[in-house]
Amino acid sequence: MPTTSIKRAYQVVKIALQYGLDDIIPSKLKPWYFKLLRGCFFWLSNKHKDKVGGERLKLAMQELGPVYIKFGQMLSTRRDLLSDEWAEELAMLQDRVPPFDTAIARSMIEAELGTDIDTYFEDFDDVPLASASISQVHTATLKSNGKAVVLKVLRPNVEEKVHADLQLMSQAADFLEMLLGQGNRLRPAEVVEDYRTTIEGELNLKLEALNAIKLRNNFIDSGALYIPYMYEDLCFTRLIVMERVEGIPVSDRAALEAQGTNLKLLAERGVELFFTQVFRDNFFHADMHPGNIFVSREHPNDPYYIGLDCGIMGTLTEEDKRYLAENFLAFFNRDYRRIAQLYIESGWVSPDTDVGAFEQAVKVVCEPMFNKPLDEISFGHVLLELFRTARRFDMVVQPQLVLLEKTLLYIEGLGRQLYPQLDLWQTAKPFLEQWMAEQVGPKAMAGKIKKELPYWADKLPEIPELVYDNLKVGKNFINSQNQLLDRYLKQQQKAHKSNYLLLTSAVLVICATILFSQQVTLVASYGAGGLGVVLWMLGWRSRPKNRKF
Template identity: 85%
Template structure:
């Protein structure tokens, strides 16, 4: 560990102790060496005893800086691990940091372009349009055609800082895991690893550009979502250039109402967009918080969304999609047995899980939700409560489902903020039923055959040889099984003969001994003992030499 990282480690420890985060660990889980270490730092005392645990954690992360702020934001979506109070506190963290020097920004951009900015752009604005923990955005116009664009550039040395903080987080999580035990519900090492995957994806702007291009193509003719155009010739690992868009932040309800936006239609389209991305395209935007979504000012009576920042995208397996759709349908049909079966069939919980106990646990959680009107039932919270219940039955964490749950909670929150009476079930049910019918019906079968047709066409010439090889293997297997059976039967015959002779020899020896003790004719007793010894010798020699067959 370098001097710089040791200094950073002390800063983190100092912040943790001054916000009293160590007090949140139960005393019985603090070993003697932990208490000794805490006592050795006696001058760092809890200065926020008047605040609750969730607020103290939020303030500590805010003070530690951008990487910890983004970690707190990610942690706020893990409601399967945290209580609602803690999650709501962490959700208030804002990723806003002062901009870095525009001269440095110019240097970074020109390094990526391999030429002065003026070679390709006019009207470059040194004042950033926006600034966050990972990157900064500047506006300009393309010299070639005069189109307005934005240039998104990573902060200087951000990768080094992020990796240093990630290493420190990993080491701290391992210590916490040791203190809490491996069976603990919080699973700190797993959470940090989840965050590592997320944050490292955001450090590669080229990947973000490719994600945006794919999402844009998926909705190229859509009237519901618009993704800004990426200028691929100017997209690199630390710099991307995209079309500049104008819109109203989706969280600015007053501005949306002022321009006469159809909020009901907008909210319903948000739900449709989510299910379309997940089930039709299997490629969904997994960071749809309000800062990344705008609403177009064109045609407010027929509004559409504008999506930004495609650094974090999610996908599901075909199996996960089907199980998820069936889960939602089974929930609204109150078929808790089917929900439990789906979790076991999918491998999300172990195959030996007690089905009846699992079903009862799901029923206890889900049944009270039906006391509410359908338009008040939250899909995200249904999924969340199911995950929490499955956790008690040792559910294996599915990172792709965590991303999905987070996205669904964002979409629902936005939808109900725009239109509080939004009935997600009425919007989603026809989509899910139609999708399931397509997957299970003739059309779905035809699509699967069409998708697999090139593969089978390639393999078809090999089919006769494969059939012959399998038949030959089958014949050899049957022959080998017959040989094993014959050997087994012979072994058993030998064992029976040996046992018969040994038992007979024992009876004869016992009889000879009795006759001898009764002063009977000596030749009779000697004969019995002699014949018995001969039978024993024959039985011993005829026993199976090798019991492996």
């Protein structure tokens, strides 16, 4: 292991032990050698014994740095694995990172552009607009059109640091897996791999730019969401250039109220945006925390969202979309049997699951929610509780569903923060019912035919020839099968004949044996003369009629 990796590993162990994270593991799960290993670092003691486990983990991740902070943020959404107390502690992690030197930022930008910054930009601001764990943002003006832009550049050596920390996380997860056993509920190795996929996607800014372009095109005529324009010719793996858009942070309720924003409409549009991205486009922004969402300053009576940071996007299969929509509608109709069947049909739980037992478990979880007013029921928590229940029936973790659950919780949180009386069901149910109607019935069939029409139009001229070829192949196949059948029948006839001859021969052998045994008795009685007569009789009886000596 390189010296830098050893130093980082020691730093991680030091912080973990100083926050008493080793005490979090139950004693019964610690093998005999665990105390021996812990004793090797006797000078590192728990300095935060007065704090509960969730808070100690949060503080340790803050001190470990950006990669662990983002890991904690992701882990806070896995309420199927953590208790609410722990999840809420980790949700408070803030990604505040000091900016890096502007001279380094300039050199890195110029390395990506292949030329001086002044070639494309003027008024480049050396003071960063924002600084995060992965990247840093500067403002400038584009020389070609005078438009205000922002330049987002990766932090220096961030890839190496992220990969080094990911390797340490994987090793720690493997160790925990060994302590807890393969069947443990937390599955640390699986969680780390999910995080690896997420954060490695954020290290490719070109991918983020392409995601933003696609999302922008999906809502190009929408009055609900605006995605800044990406200058694709100036977007690279470590640098992207986009339109600068002014807006009010969605979490700044006071500023939104001050400009007279229609908060009820804004909250409802947030819910509609989520379902539109998931069910219409199958391409949803999976990192919609308040830091990435702004609200327009224009026409506050008809407000729209501004979405940033498209590094993490989610997609679902057609089957997953349909099953999710049916799940929500079944819950609204209190059809718990259908919910249980959907989980089995989707493959999320084993087909051997007892439907009746699963139905009762779902009912126990969901029925109490109907004691609340509809405007207090959370889609995200419904989905979360269903996933938790399915865990007891060996539900297979679906990474795409975890992303969706996280996004739904973000959207609902924003919606309820903006307008506490938001009725999610009233907003979402018509959308879901309309979408389901479009998936089944005559309208859906017509849509599928329309979708496949260009393909069949292209194949239409080939159909007569394909029919003729297939008929010819079929005729040849039938002829060959007939020939095989004739051959088989002939072989069967030969076999029957051979069997008849064999049976006849067997009868003759038996008869000869009986006769021979009788003649042996005669030989014993009458001596050699009798033997000669017997031999002569056998030879005469077995001689063929047409044989000559």
